[in-house]
Structure formats: structure tokens, C-alpha cells
Amino acid sequence: MKKYSLFLLCLMAAISLHAQSFADYFADKTLRVDYIFTGNAAKQEICLDGLSCLPSWAGRKHHLPELPLQGNGQIIMRDAANGSVIYKTSFSSLFQEWLETDEAKAVTKGFENTFLLPYPLRPAEIEITLLDPRRNVRASMKHTVSPDDILIHQKGTAHITPHKYLLQSGNTAKCIDVAILAEGYTPEEMPVFYEDAAITCESLFAHEPFRSMKKHFNIVAVASPSEDSGVSVPRLGEWKRTAFSSHFSTFYSDRYLTTSRVKSIHDALAGIPYEHIIILANTEEYGGGGIYNSYTLTTPTIQCSAPLWYMSSGIALADWPMNTSTTMT
Numbered sequence: 001m002k003k004y005s006l007f008l009l010c011l012m013a014a015i016s017l018h019a020q021s022f023a024d025y026f027a028d029k030t031l032r033v034d035y036i037f038t039g040n041a042a043k044q045e046i047c048l049d050g051l052s053c054l055p056s057w058a059g060r061k062h063h064l065p066e067l068p069l070q071g072n073g074q075i076i077m078r079d080a081a082n083g084s085v086i087y088k089t090s091f092s093s094l095f096q097e098w099l100e101t102d103e104a105k106a107v108t109k110g111f112e113n114t115f116l117l118p119y120p121l122r123p124a125e126i127e128i129t130l131l132d133p134r135r136n137v138r139a140s141m142k143h144t145v146s147p148d149d150i151l152i153h154q155k156g157t158a159h160i161t162p163h164k165y166l167l168q169s170g171n172t173a174k175c176i177d178v179a180i181l182a183e184g185y186t187p188e189e190m191p192v193f194y195e196d197a198a199i200t201c202e203s204l205f206a207h208e209p210f211r212s213m214k215k216h217f218n219i220v221a222v223a224s225p226s227e228d229s230g231v232s233v234p235r236l237g238e239w240k241r242t243a244f245s246s247h248f249s250t251f252y253s254d255r256y257l258t259t260s261r262v263k264s265i266h267d268a269l270a271g272i273p274y275e276h277i278i279i280l281a282n283t284e285e286y287g288g289g290g291i292y293n294s295y296t297l298t299t300p301t302i303q304c305s306a307p308l309w310y311m312s313s314g315i316a317l318a319d320w321p322m323n324t325s326t327t328m329t
Contacts, residue, residue, distance in 0.1 A: 022061040022118070025079065025086045029119035030054035031145065032155070034263055035128065037095040038110035044099070044139040046128055049112070049263075051145065052153040057118050058177040058273040064088070064118075071292050072096050073130045075115060080123040080144055087118055091293035094250075094258060096130060096138075101251050112262040113294075116275075120147050156271030163272055164194065166201045167219040172273045175218045179274040181265065182224045183297070184231040184242045184282035190223045196300035197221035197280055224268040231257070231281045243268065244279060246297060248287055255287035257297050265295060 034049040060068075064087045067074060071090035079086050095111035098104055117126070124147075129140040145152075169175050180200065185193040198221075205214045228240040232247035235254055239247075244264050250256040259265070265277060277295040281288075290296040 020064055020086070022064065025064075025121060026057070026118035027121055027147070028057050030057050030059075031117045031119045031152075032266060033115050033117060033126065033145075035113045035115070036110045037093060037113055037130065037139075038108065039099075039139070040106075040108045041099055041104040044095075044130060046130065046139050046141045047110075048141070048143055050153065051149070051151070052155045052270075053119060054116075054156045054270060056172065056273050058172040058275045059116060059118065061118075061173060069292065072133070073128065075117065075129075076127045077117060077120065078125045078127070079120075080125050083125075086120070086124065089115070089117070089293065091115065092291050093130075093294065094260060094291055096132075097291075098251065099138075100133075103251075111260055114262045114266045115293075116266075120145065122147065155267075158271075160271035161222050161224055161268050162190075163220050163222040165218065165220050166198055167214070167217055169215050169217055172218070172275075175216055176213075177218045177220070177273045177275045178278060179220050179222050179269055179272060179276070180278045180280055181222045181243070181268060182226070182282070183244050183246055183259075183279045184226050184229060184240060185223075186227070186229050187225045189229060189282065190225070193223060193280065193282070194221055196282075200278070200280060200298070200300060218273070220272060220274070222268060222272060226282075229282060231283045231285075233283070233285055246279065246281055248285060250289065255285075256289055257281060257285075257287045257299075258289040258291070259295075259297065262294065 032052040032054055036047040036049050038045050038047060065085045067088050067090050069090050071092040073093060074090045076085055077087040078084060093113055123144055125142055125144050127140065127142045130138040132138050180197045182193040201219050204210050224243040226242040228242060230240050231242055232239045234247055234249040244259045245261045246257060246259040248254060248257050250258040279295055279297045281297060281299050283299055284301055288298040
């Protein structure tokens with residue numbers, strides 16, 4: 001009888017641990033954490049750059065202590081009082097890709113990186129780790145976040161970027177929230193952006209597995225304005241003043257379109273529920289780029305954007321089953 005009672009107690013404890021409740025540890029808000037990854041091929045460091053609070057949380061509320069995918073970095077949140085793991089996520093970064101280039105052997109650089117975490121109810125320890133291609137630790141740091149810290153910047157309550165929904169299937173707790181941002185569209189070109197975003201949205205759902213999952217998505221088009229029309233193409237000597245300073249020729253690869261101005265991306269999205277980011281570049285140049293758990297940068301040219309969008313978004317959205325307890329068929 002004692003053995004049976006002990007077994008039941010252990011089973012109940014295991015079930016309780018597995019069924020960790022989001023509301024026990026987190027408020028329905030987002031903790032935005034900005035870092036600078038800096039260094040070169042020989043040595044890397046992580047610097048905390050800022051903390052912000054966003055008014056809602058659009059990420060997963062289930063399987064919180066599990067990694068959705070193995071990127072080349074990870075973040076672990078722990079309850080500061082007892083050390084228990086309350087949230088995990090993984091990512092890749094442009095910085096770690098750059099470390100594999102010849103330039104990284106001779107130059108030290110810093111790259112912006114921003115991550116969205118659920119907002120803790122109590123002090124939480126955050127550990128961020130960068131890994132090399134062999135899964136060895138390159139750099140790591142720990143810092144503690146107190147939810148009542150007055151220096152956590154409150155964002156997303158005013159000056160929200162104009163936007164409209166292209167697809168709204170339900171609330172953020174049950175859907176994957178994807179934001180499509182304008183890059184290289186002037187204020188006068190925003191009607192064109194909304195048309196391009198709608199075409200891009202349609203092209204995504206023309207492919208599996210997205211076609212079957214359409215009812216689980218919210219897609220919002222965000223009209224982030226640029227001073228100049230188009231994006232920078234260095235090989236042609238063209239440099240533009242755009243919302244996110246994107247450019248081709250990343251790492252001297254002509255078709256590789258990226259941006260290192262990650263904080264400006266998240267500033268443009270403050271106050272809009274989002275989990276994944278698509279940046280739509282106003283250009284007829286072929287190219288693009290996608291970084292897991294950061295952003296996908298693509299173009300509106302329908303004949304070239306569909307396959308690029310499929311490949312890049314397929315990586316960036318690979319954690320969709322963990323976003324909701326709803327069964328997807």
C-alpha cells in the first residue's frame with residue numbers, strides 16, 4: 001500500500017511538472033531583450049543592450065521548458081528563487097554566420113540581436129549561449145531580470161506603426177502571428193506595399209504545409225515607411241535610406257539580402273502581436289535571406305519570391321506545433 005501511494009505521489013508530481021502552467025510563471029506580456037554579439041573568429045562575447053516590455057505575448061504557452069529546434073544558440077529562463085527552468089528557446093544569428101567568413105579572422109564586429117520572451121511574474125535568471133557548428137559553447141552570459149525594474153522600457157502603448165490584417169483566424173493564443181513589414185516603400189507607396197504583402201501571403205498558402213495550416217495563422221501587414229524607394233544594392237553602387245537599412249551583398253554574396261539593424265525591426269512592431277517576422281523588400285533584384293527565430297527577408301516579385309519564401313519561412317516557422325495545444329491536421 002505504501003509503495004502504491006508513493007507511486008501515485010510520484011506520478012502526480014510528474015504530471016504537474018509536465019503540465020507547467022503559463023500563468024503560474026508569466027504575465028500575458030512580452031519581455032524584449034536586446035543583446036550585442038561581438039567578437040571575431042578567435043573570441044566572442046555577449047553584451048546586454050536593453051530590456052523592454054510589450055503589452056501582450058504572442059508566443060507559445062505550452063511546452064515552455066522544451067526547445068522547439070536546435071539553432072546555433074539558446075536561451076534558458078529560470079525561476080531565480082529555486083532555479084527551475086521555466087522557458088527555453090533557440091535561435092540562429094547573422095553574427096555566428098559571419099564568424100565563419102575570412103573577414104572574421106581579421107576584424108572585430110558587433111551585431112544587434114533581439115529576442116522575445118514571456119514576461120516573468122517574479123525575478124528570473126536568463127542564460128544565453130552561443131554554439132559553434134560542433135555544438136561547443138562559444139560564449140555565454142547570465143543576467144537576472146526583475147519584473148518591477150523601473151528601467152524596463154514600456155513600449156507598444158503609443159506611436160504604433162499603421163497596419164492591417166491580411167488574415168485573422170483567431171486570437172494570439174491559438175494562432176501563429178506573422179508580421180510582414182515594409183522595407184524600401186515610401187509613405188506614398190504604401191498602397192503598393194499592401195498589394196505586394198497580399199500577394200506574398202497568397203503565395204505562402206499556395207504551398208504545403210502552409211496551405212493546410214492556413215486556419216491557424218494571423219498575418220498582419222505593417223506599413224513601416226522608408227525615406228527612399230527601393231533597397232541598397234552595393235554591387236551597383238546604390239545605397240538607400242530605408243526603414244531597416246537592408247542591403248544585398250551580405251558577406252560579399254551578391255544575392256544575399258539581410259539587415260543588421262534588428263532593433264529597428266522590433267521597434268516598428270511594438271504594440272502589434274507578432275511571433276515571426278517577414279520583411280518585404282521593394283526591389284526587382286533577385287535574392288533574400290532567412291535567419292531562424294529572427295526574420296525572413298524577401299521580395300514581392302511573385303515569380304521569384306514564392307520558392308524563396310517557402311524555404312526561408314519553412315525554417316523560421318519550424319516550431320509551429322509547439323505554439324498551441326490545438327491539434328493541427
